Structure formats: structure tokens, C-alpha cells
Amino acid sequence: MQNMLAQFRRLCPEMVDVARIRYELLEAIQLMSPVGRRALCEHMELPERAVRGEADRLKEMGLLEYAPDGMRLSDEGKALLDELGGGFDTMFSEPLAERLRRDLNMHHVLIVPGDSARNPLSTRALHRRTARYLAQVVRDGMILAAMGGSTMAGVAKQMEYNRRLPNLLVVPARGGMGEDVEIQANTVAAKVAAAFSARHRLLHWPDDIPTELLPASSEGKFNEWMDCIRRANVLVFGIGRADTMARRRGLIADTLARLYANGAVAEALGYYFDRSGIPVHVASGLGVDLTTLGRVPQRVAVAGGADKAEAILAVVRGAHPTALILDETAAAGIGVLLDSGQ
Amino acid sequence: MQNMLAQFRRLCPEMVDVARIRYELLEAIQLMSPVGRRALCEHMELPERAVRGEADRLKEMGLLEYAPDGMRLSDEGKALLDELGGGFDTMFSEPLAERLRRDLNMHHVLIVPGDSARNPLSTRALHRRTARYLAQVVRDGMILAAMGGSTMAGVAKQMEYNRRLPNLLVVPARGGMGEDVEIQANTVAAKVAAAFSARHRLLHWPDDIPTELLPASSEGKFNEWMDCIRRANVLVFGIGRADTMARRRGLIADTLARLYANGAVAEALGYYFDRSGIPVHVASGLGVDLTTLGRVPQRVAVAGGADKAEAILAVVRGAHPTALILDETAAAGIGVLLDSGQ
DNA sequence: CACATCTGGGGCAAACTACGTCCCACAATA
DNA sequence: TATTGTGGGACGTAGTTTGCCCCAGATGTG
Numbered sequence: 017m018q019n020m021l022a023q024f025r026r027l028c029p030e031m032v033d034v035a036r037i038r039y040e041l042l043e044a045i046q047l048m049s050p051v052g053r054r055a056l057c058e059h060m061e062l063p064e065r066a067v068r069g070e071a072d073r074l075k076e077m078g079l080l081e082y083a084p085d086g087m088r089l090s091d092e093g094k095a096l097l098d099e100l101g102g103g104f105d106t107m108f109s110e111p112l113a114e115r116l117r118r119d120l121n122m123h124h125v126l127i128v129p130g131d132s133a134r135n136p137l138s139t140r141a142l143h144r145r146t147a148r149y150l151a152q153v154v155r156d157g158m159i160l161a162a163m164g165g166s167t168m169a170g171v172a173k174q175m176e177y178n179r180r181l182p183n184l185l186v187v188p189a190r191g192g193m194g195e196d197v198e199i200q201a202n203t204v205a206a207k208v209a210a211a212f213s214a215r216h217r218l219l220h221w222p223d224d225i226p227t228e229l230l231p232a233s234s235e236g237k238f239n240e241w242m243d244c245i246r247r248a249n250v251l252v253f254g255i256g257r258a259d260t261m262a263r264r265r266g267l268i269a270d271t272l273a274r275l276y277a278n279g280a281v282a283e284a285l286g287y288y289f290d291r292s293g294i295p296v297h298v299a300s301g302l303g304v305d306l307t308t309l310g311r312v313p314q315r316v317a318v319a320g321g322a323d324k325a326e327a328i329l330a331v332v333r334g335a336h337p338t339a340l341i342l343d344e345t346a347a348a349g350i351g352v353l354l355d356s357g358q
Numbered sequence: 359m360q361n362m363l364a365q366f367r368r369l370c371p372e373m374v375d376v377a378r379i380r381y382e383l384l385e386a387i388q389l390m391s392p393v394g395r396r397a398l399c400e401h402m403e404l405p406e407r408a409v410r411g412e413a414d415r416l417k418e419m420g421l422l423e424y425a426p427d428g429m430r431l432s433d434e435g436k437a438l439l440d441e442l443g444g445g446f447d448t449m450f451s452e453p454l455a456e457r458l459r460r461d462l463n464m465h466h467v468l469i470v471p472g473d474s475a476r477n478p479l480s481t482r483a484l485h486r487r488t489a490r491y492l493a494q495v496v497r498d499g500m501i502l503a504a505m506g507g508s509t510m511a512g513v514a515k516q517m518e519y520n521r522r523l524p525n526l527l528v529v530p531a532r533g534g535m536g537e538d539v540e541i542q543a544n545t546v547a548a549k550v551a552a553a554f555s556a557r558h559r560l561l562h563w564p565d566d567i568p569t570e571l572l573p574a575s576s577e578g579k580f581n582e583w584m585d586c587i588r589r590a591n592v593l594v595f596g597i598g599r600a601d602t603m604a605r606r607r608g609l610i611a612d613t614l615a616r617l618y619a620n621g622a623v624a625e626a627l628g629y630y631f632d633r634s635g636i637p638v639h640v641a642s643g644l645g646v647d648l649t650t651l652g653r654v655p656q657r658v659a660v661a662g663g664a665d666k667a668e669a670i671l672a673v674v675r676g677a678h679p680t681a682l683i684l685d686e687t688a689a690a691g692i693g694v695l696l697d698s699g700q
Numbered sequence: 701c702a703c704a705t706c707t708g709g710g711g712c713a714a715a716c717t718a719c720g721t722c723c724c725a726c727a728a729t730a
Numbered sequence: 731t732a733t734t735g736t737g738g739g740a741c742g743t744a745g746t747t748t749g750c751c752c753c754a755g756a757t758g759t760g
Binding site: 019020021023024026027028029031034035038039077079096099100107 | 361362363365366368369370371373376377380381419421438441442449
């Protein structure tokens with residue numbers, strides 16, 4: 017029974033983190049083998065001794081082997097990873113994922129165990145899961161449009177695959193915004209492209225510039241970029257709460273008041289949505305809008321944290337993503353909202 | 359999937375012990391509540407600080423509550439224990455148990471996780487599971503015949519239930535044997551009886567005395583006892599390897615040679631069986647024999663350790679127990695033997 | 701009422717484990 | 731041969747667990 021594992025976890029919640037680390041270790045070793053401790057530390061963002069400790073245990077269990085040129089999986093380790101089906105995550109919340117998939121009319125719903133708002137390991141798992149999903153979805157010759165934001169920056173960071181897709185084109189889905197370079201759509205696009213040895217394009221305009229102010233000189237580049245957006249095969253974006261996003265972006269009091277008056281609860285792709293998914297405000301006109309959005313066949317939304325449940329539901333209704341990647345608490349929260357008839 | 363849990367365990371084998379302890383702790387608290395740390399330590403045979411540590415964790419998880427008069431389960435704890443269905447054990451090897459039950463034509467097969475030969479916690483779980491099974495099977499007014507041996511002594515030790523069955527009668531299934539009083543059938547019977555506040559009877563004759571040597575004076579008591587054996591409702595006994603049992607009992611070289619020549623692999627109830635279950639030697643005639651055995655409706659056999667697989671299979675074929683309580687390694691070993699056509 | 705016995709909680713030193721941080725010999729590679 | 735990466739070993743320390751004792755309070759008992 018699936019149930020068994022859920023009940024078992026109620027007895028030993030700590031073990032999820034341990035298991036997750038071991039799973040990711042095995043996965044990383046499979047991907048990079050033969051590989052040494054230090055390389056793994058960097059990849060896993062864990063202290064050397066922790067990796068060493070876990071690796072020693074996994075070796076004792078017979079799941080991996082040490083060799084002078086590095087570690088690699090034993091046959092048993094390969095078999096285990098194979099049986100786990102590349103998805104350690106799905107072990108825990110398959111029924112919930114299936115329920116959301118059906119009720120929200122989604123192609124894929126992936127639920128990562130834990131609470132990403134409180135557990136860094138869970139956050140990383142969310143990013144990693146998204147990265148893997150993207151790697152699974154993109155094909156050479158496609159166009160991938162990526163949004164910015166802290167979540168997307170995290171996803172980009174976890175993008176470490178040695179697939180070479182030289183004809184993949186990664187473009188930012190929006191312009192520049194705020195001061196933190198790490199979370200710009202441009203940065204995300206560049207990092208993702210690098211991970212696939214792919215091409216990318218940058219957009220050197222602030223997000224909130226009115227289209228008519230664009231100098232004629234850059235109109236060509238701009239149109240080229242908009243053309244890419246319209247022909248994009250995949251769009252990936254994060255979801256935020258309206259209140260936190262508005263605060264973070266320092267909206268003027270006037271706009272803020274109008275947002276709340278209109279019942280904005282969610283932000284995604286520069287739009288603010290109310291509960292029912294109606295866009296009540298748009299940050300700018302530069303980039304994906306809700307009409308071009310419909311042309312993108314694969315729309316991947318990512319979010320984590322129980323407090324985002326309402327926002328996610330709103331964005332699902334307003335922006336109709338085809339795939340949703342969540343953490344467990346967010347998924348559970350959405351389940352509750354659906355149960356209560358919202 | 360049941361499978362999920364098995365694979366999960368391959369990632370974190372240590373946690374099984376932790377989970378087992380927590381489960382037993384919850385179970386004990388349910389049984390004894392309100393109960394304090396020290397009483398629990400004694401019952402669980404764990405150091406005070408270990409109990410305290412685990413209890414603190416369980417409290418943090420909201421599974422139990424502290425009160426000035428002791429700990430008790432929270433509603434969530436009760437619910438969890440309820441959902442686990444009184445059988446933490448069955449979580450792990452349900453399919454194997456069902457397979458053995460079918461192939462060996464058994465009423466019940468219970469498999470305790472782990473290797474009781476290597477893990478003391480697993481040994482105790484085996485004893486505890488047997489104790490619970492017996493408690494579940496006996497009714498007031500019944501006669502329970504118990505064998506001796508180290509395994510049975512362990513079972514008796516774990517017999518801590520506050521059920522009162524004043525008309526239950528517990529009798530030793532055989533006479534005295536060796537020097538260790540703790541593992542005598544008499545001792546086991548007395549302890550089990552005490553646990554149920556039941557009556558018991560002792561048999562003050564060595565196991566290997568020929569029946570015709572019994573003094574006339576005690577013939578009455580002897581016949582009374584034999585009568586009890588014949589009318590017994592439940593018989594519980596352990597299973598041993600022929601070689602280790604023969605060595606432990608210090609059989610003379612002559613007998614030993616004959617045993618091996620006849621292919622003895624198992625010992626139970628004073629009989630030595632070969633692979634196919636044919637009794638090739640009997641230690642004495644005092645007590646249950648294979649004909650009276652057939653009259654006992656419930657015959658419960660207990661054993662643990664991978665090295666006992668062959669012995670268990672032989673005893674199953676020779677003594678036809680109705681219930682079999684094993685540890686995981688023994689069960690797996692039997693599975694292999696059956697697969698290989700034995 | 702007093703006594704005995706239990707409870708959870710606190711404290712604290714000892715023991716232990718895990719960790720960070722080195723260095724080293726060796727193997728592969730270029 | 732020089733370089734780079736590997737696993738393994740060593741060692742001091744930080745953090746945690748453990749064993750053990752004491753305490754105030756609750757509870758049941760005579």
C-alpha cells in the first residue's frame with residue numbers, strides 16, 4: 017500500500033531527508049561516475065564530511081563501490097535507482113498528485129516531499145525536480161522561454177545535465193527588473209542555456225518600459241525576441257503571492273491599494289490575478305502576455321510553501337499551466353481549498 | 359505500493375529499528391497509560407535516556423502527550439496506531455508472508471522485519487509478536503501447552519498483557535531438560551500463566567525418563583498431565599537446527615552419528631526431522647508425540663535466523679504447525695528453498 | 701492527614717559521534 | 731613528467747547523546 021509509506025513517515029519524519037540525500041547522491045554518482053568526493057560535494061552543496069559519511073554508509077549497504085578513479089554505483093545500486101524510477105518524490109504523494117492533475121486539468125503534477133518554506137533540502141528538491149522535468153521536456157531545436165525570480169534562479173542553479181542541445185534556444189520571457197542580477201530572467205536563461213550547451217538571447221530592456229518608448233534602433237532586436245516568445249515551445253515560470261511580490265517590487269501606494277481592492281492574490285508572468293484567475297493588474301507589456309501565452313504548448317509553473325496555495329490556484333485558473341511542480345505543503349493546501357469548494 | 363516501502367528501506371535500513379522502537383513505545387504507552395518513563399524503560403528494556411529521547415520526539419510529532427500522572431497517546435497517536443493495525447511488522451513482508459502461507463498450507467504466517475540472529479531488536483520483536491499472537495488466540499477455559507527452549511523463554515518474557523483468564527490452564531509440553539532453569543518448559547508455562555493470571559501445572563520429571571520407570575505414586579499426576587496435553591487447544595514451540603540442538607544437549611557420539619546418517623536437519627518438540635519432515639530420532643517419550651500433536655487444533659511454531667530456513671521447512675513438513683512466526687531472513691531463506699524445488 | 705510511590709522536568713558531566721580540515725599515496729591523463 | 735583528481739587516513743573540535751541524580755508535584759493508600 018502507498019498508505020503504508022505515509023504512515024511509516026509519521027513514525028520517522030527525519031528519515032525523509034536522509035533518504036532524499038542518499039537518493040540524490042546515488043543519482044549524482046550515476047550521472048557523473050566515476051566521481052570523487054569533492055566533485056560530489058560541489059554538486060550536492062553538502063560539506064565534504066557529510067558526503068563522505070553518507071557515501072560510506074551507501075558503500076556498506078553495497079549500493080556503490082569505491083575505486084581509485086572514483087566512486088560508481090554497484091549493480092545493486094543501479095537496480096535500486098532503476099526501481100525507484102527516477103522519482104524518489106513520487107513515492108510520497110502519488111494519490112494527491114493524481115487528484116490535483118485531474119481536478120486542475122493538468123498534464124503533469126509533480127509533488128516534492130516536505131515543506132520548501134521551512135526545509136532547504138525540500139526547496140532544493142523542488143528546484144531539482146523542475147530542472148529534471150525541463151531536461152526531460154526540451155528537445156534540440158526548441159525554444160524555451162524562462163521567467164526570472166528567486167525560484168527560477170534556484171531551478172537554473174540545479175540545471176546540471178551533460179546533455180548537449182546546441183540548437184536549443186533559451187530566451188528570457190521578460191525584461192530586467194529590480195537590482196539582483198541573479199534572479200533576472202536574463203541570468204536564468206543564460207544559465208539554463210549553458211547547462212544544455214545551448215544558445216541563448218538576452219533582452220536589454222527594463223521590464224516596465226512602455227513599448228512605444230523603445231528606440232527605433234532596437235526595434236529589430238525587440239521584434240526578433242518577441243517572435244521567439246511567440247514561437248516558444250516551453251515556458252517556465254514561478255508563482256508568487258500578490259502581497260509579497262507587490263511589496264518586494266515596491267509598488268506605489270496607489271497601485272497597491274487598487275490591487276487589494278480588486279482582490280489580487282497571486283502574481284505570475286508580471287500579472288496579478290484574483291482568486292478566480294482574472295488578471296486585475298499587469299506590471300508591464302514587455303514579454304509574454306496572456307494571449308501569446310496560449311500559443312506556447314508547454315507551460316510549466318513552479319511554486320512551494322503552504323502559504324502559496326491560494327496563489328497557485330489563482331494562477332492555474334488564470335494562466336492555465338500544463339504542468340505544475342509543487343512541494344507537499346502547497347499541494348496539500350490546494351487540496352484543502354478544492355475540498356472547501358473554492 | 360508495498361514495493362515502495364521495500365525500496366525505501368534499501369535507502370535507509372537503520373530507520374527500521376528507530377521506527378520499530380517508536381512503534382513499540384506507542385504500543386506500550388497505549389497499553390499501560392498513563393505511564394512514566396521508568397516503567398517504560400523496564401518494559402522496553404531500553405536505557406532511560408533513550409526512552410526519554412524517543413518520547414520527546416514523539417511528543418514533538420504530536421503523537422503523545424505528557425501529563426503529571428504519566429504519558430498517554432494523543433488522538434493522533436491513537437489514530438496512527440490504529441491505522442498501522444497493530445502490526446508494524448506486516449508492513450514489510452506482506453507478500454512473502456502470504457506466499458509462504460499458501461505454499462506451506464498454513465493458517466497464519468507472521469514475519470517480523472530484520473534478522474533476529476544479528477539484531478537483538480529483531481529477536482525481541484519475534485518474541486513479542488509470538489506473545490501477541492498467543493494472547494490473541496487463547497480464550498478463557500482453554501489449555502495451552504508450551505515447550506521450553508531459549509526462544510520460548512524469550513516469548514514468555516514478552517508476555518505482558520493485563521488480560522485476566524483465570525480458567526486458562528498452561529502446561530509444559532515436555533519434562534525437564536538440561537540445567538538452565540530459565541529455558542525449561544516448566545518455567546515458560548509458569549510465566550505465561552502468570553501473565554494471564556491463569557493456572558498452570560508443573561511436570562517434575564526429566565524429559566528423558568522412560569515412561570515405564572515412573573513410580574506408581576506419581577502415575578496419577580502423570581496421567582492427568584498427559585490428559586491435559588491431549589486436550590490442549592494450543593501448542594507453542596520453537597524450532598532448532600539438528601546440529602546445534604544435538605551439540606547443546608550433548609548427545610553421545612553414537613546417537614549423533616546416527617542422526618547425521620539419517621539426514622537430520624531439524625529439531626522440534628524433542629523430535630529430529632530430516633529434510634522431508636520424517637522423524638529420524640526422538641529424544642524421549644515424555645510429552646507431546648506426533649500422534650497427540652495432531653489432536654491439538656492450534657500449533658504455533660516460532661523461529662528466526664537465516665540458518666534455520668531448512669530446519670523450519672522440515673518441521674513444517676513433519677509437525678504440521680498451523681501458524682508460523684518467523685523473522686525476515688528465515689522467511690526469505692524458505693522462499694529460496696521453495697523456489698529451488700525443495 | 702502523612703506516607704509511599706509514581707510522575708515529568710531539570711541539570712550536568714562523561715562519552716560519543718559527526719564534522720571540518722588537513723595531508724598523503726596513488727592512478728589516470730595529457 | 732607534471733598535473734589533476736581519486737580514496738584513505740589523521741586529528742582536534744563542536745555538537746549531540748547518554749547515564750545518572752535530584753527535585754517538586756500529583757496521586758493513591760493507610
